[in-house]
Amino acid sequence: MENFRALRKYVVPEIIYGVDSHRLAGQYAGRLGLSTVLVVSDPGVESVGWLGRVLDSLLAAGIVGVPFVAVTSNPKDYEIMAGVEQYRGAGCDGIVAVGGGSPMDCAKGIGIVCSNGGHILDYEGVDQVPQPMPPLICIPSTAGSAADVSQFAIITDTEGQRKIAIVSKSVVPDLALIDPMLTTTMDRNLTARTGMDALTHAIEAYVSNASSPFTDIHALQAVRSVAFHLLAAIDDPKSIAARNGMMFASTQAGLAFSNASLGAVHAMAHSLGGLLDSPHGDCNAFLLEHVIAYNYVSSPVRYREIGQALGFDLHGCTDGVVCEALVEGIGRFRSAVGIRGSLASQGVKPEQFSLLAEKALLDACMVTNPRRPTVKEIEAIYAAAL
Ligand SMILES: [Fe+2]
Secondary structure, eight states: OOOTTOOOOOOOOEEEESTTGGGGHHHHHHHTTOSEEEEEOOHHHHHTTHHHHHHHHHHHTTOEEEEEOOOOSSOBHHHHHHHHHHHHHTTOOEEEEEESHHHHHHHHHHHHHHHHOSOGGGGOEESOOOSOOSOEEEEEOSSSOOTTTOSEEEEEETTTTEEEEEEOGGGSOSEEEEOGGGGGGOOHHHHHHHHHHHHHHHHHHHHOTTOOHHHHHHHHHHHHHHHHHHHHHHHOTTOHHHHHHHHHHHHHHHHHHHHHOOOHHHHHHHHHHHHHOOOHHHHHHHHHHHHHHHHGGGOHHHHHHHHHHTTOOOTTOOHHHHHHHHHHHHHHHHHHTTOOSOGGGGTOOGGGHHHHHHHHHHSGGGGGOSSOOOHHHHHHHHHHHO
16 A cells, blocks of 8 residues: 655656657757757658758757757766767757767766766766756657656766666756657668566566656556557558557656666666667567566566556456466567567677676666575576577
8 A cells, every 4th residue: 555654756848749849949949048959869760851850840940959868778877978079069058959868878978078068987876866857848859768857867988888777856858849740750770679678667666666646657657558559650650540559658758767666677688788788678578478477476567567557458367477478478578569680699608697696786777676585596587688
């Protein structure tokens, strides 16, 4: 039963949601009093035209947009520091990010260093960013990361071959312009892996030991929506109904995980991404069912609700049967969206398990996992997912 004495905190940016909301970038940057903004994106988003459209919107409002597209997936510490140089050199007074999780996290990193000085790796951890960032507008082009609504920025420490998590109210954007049209240019693979990321956010937030009624309602609805819309978005990429369903699901999952945090899947995926630069969504997809098998005993009621939200018929089933159905069902869903193979296909080797597990145990997301694993148990989960 909910502890009515527990204090709950819930942070959300201003959100404008809907088709064509990206066209409001210039108008809102003007309202924030900006004159020259760094526009953080990546070559993929630039090539399908969304960066150009955002620059046009800024230009129409009399605002200078300075593009910065030297961002790769799993954004690297040196990319953030290069962005800081460009921001300062061009005399920017704000940031617009247009893209998926990587450009948005990179933009957050740039903002942190521009306001606080030093190096991006100085700000690892929870509540370690003292000064607020310059104004930041995020325009997501994927339905997955929800960095546009979250208090998280994940950056790769290239020398340490690990990902750091920066969790702070200071990295919540001032405005999220969430436009499902931008996701219609994603290919099947990107749609699948970002969609599995959104599903993982929702599931981990729902079983997190920092969950609350504020986050539960969004988490569970996001699970239902991904189950309903993801295959349709993959099969019919131009379907605005499916794209809108996934974008709203991603946003709801983001509202949930931003405030309830995540768990072992993300802690272990960050470890993989840091060491091997593997795609974040694929890592989550390969690990999710195995972490559920491990975590299930700690939260059987909540996992049963997740199974029901996914549409599985669990009526009259014992906990053991529900766990099996969930693990198998998630595996089937992953295959159905086209993510085949396993961690081995990402180049993971058994001799890397102990290093991966050590790093995963130190990740900020592990703190809210409903079950506290040992290093050996994490190694066993990696082995099961190999
Ligand atoms: Fe994620």
